[in-house]
Amino acid sequence: MSISNPNYSINSLMAKLYENSMEAIFFFDQHGKVLAMNPAAEEIVADDVLEQLYSGQANAICGVCRGYMSETELRTCLTCYFNAPDVDDFSSFQVYLDTKGKGIVSYAASYHVIDSDQQLYAFMLKDLTTQFKTQEKFYQNTMMKHVIEAQENERKRISRELHDSVAQELMSALIDLRVFKYMTQDTTLLQKMKHTEASMTRLLDDIRNLAVELRPAALDDFGLEAAFRSHFKRLQESYGFTVEFESTLCQKRYSSEIETVIYRICQEAVLNALKYAQTDKIKVSIYEQNKLLQLIVEDEGIGFEIGSDPIGTGLGLYGIRERAELVGGIVNIYATPGKGTKIHLQISILD
Amino acid sequence: MMKNRVDYQQELDQFREWLGYDFMSLALAESAEYHYVIKWKYATGNLNDCFKGIVLQSGRGIAGIVFKTGKPMIIENVAQHIDNELLFNYPIVRMEKLKSLVAVPLWNDNRVAGVLLGGFRNEQRVTIEMLHQLDELAHQGIGTLNGKELKLS
Structure with a gap:
């Protein structure tokens, strides 16, 4: 093995790697007794197991190991990498460890012989969370x-x-x-x-x-503006809520995916206002600006504290964000207690 | 038609005087050429006229439910019976700020033709007896509705 710079020896580099690596490194003998473990390894092992490992107990590692992913099972102890390292290929596999403070974490692991005469093994772990x-x-x-x-x-x-x-x-x-x-x-x-x-x-x-x-068939046949107008008319008739609707889209059409996202998000936002805002007036505007299709739903209702526990399921706003993400849109939610709520959706459109 | 309008309103005003409700209203099914809608047509003791614009779908809202099921309905405490976030489904309750109410179907020739509602703006003002009383009244016929219920037996 050669090293280009004579100021460094492979030993000192390996020692540095061992000391400072983010990867956990364990060395075991053939009985499963730990020979050495680096600081990163000590970090993840609970104190009582650490003690067992250092006192040289065989298979003490089982105290933290929660199984590995084999070819047939998501998490198993069958044909354990530890007991039968030669039977299967364990140069790279996924293992679950019950770590100190972080619960069960999955690691990319490798377990292989580093000295076949003395039967020494290295067990290396990389956190893949x-x-x-x-x-x-x-x-x-x-x-x-x-x-x-x-x-x-x-x-x-x-x-x-x-x-x-x-x-x-x-x-x-x-x-x-x-x-x-x-x-x-x-x-x-x-x-x-x-x-x-x-x-x-x-x-x-x-x-x-x-x-x-x-x-609404109108959404597919005539586009957003028509679908919104009839939707808002129904809201007015069925529930007595007035939706002030402004649109500069005229009859412009977009991809069915974008139209669906806009329609569903607006529907959800307006429904939220109906349910929680305690007002009968909602303002909805939709327009195109700087290659962005913009939808604003606002009300002057009771608003809410952003980040506070939701009154409902909390899935509404989550769903809005999810849907927006599907077409690469951005949702901004502004709310002030006592002043109202505003939802602003922007979706970039290409001509 | 003009005569009916006057009759219904007068009858309703009279009912309220007798029964002491804060608010009473009468929903009737309106048949347009290709649509069939339920509207609160007459009211007495109302706070405003907003309810007149409401068109109920069958099965929705107080009138829609009573209309569809043909069963009387009693809500002793609106806050307990209806989640605040679902209150928008009951526009008449929301707009007239009702807190307790009873509603009964109005029968005509074996079919539900309308709904009669009596409500209060505070809780626990209605009782089962009041529901029966209103139901009995509805069965005697109102306006041109004869009150004849369909009995299945």
């Missing part, structure tokens, strides 16, 4: 995207089916029924028909409402 978290986050994001997409598609399908097929059939039956009215003079029959007609009209209305609530 942050990498796993990032990976999980990415994974979650992709999953969430698929779930939301699947949900929207399914809603769209059912909504279309209700609107185009079920409601249409009912409508033609209703028209047939209306024709009957001109075919008889029997007043009891006419009265009865009037009732049936009323029931069917109500049923038709219920089906239409169901379809719109699932996913």
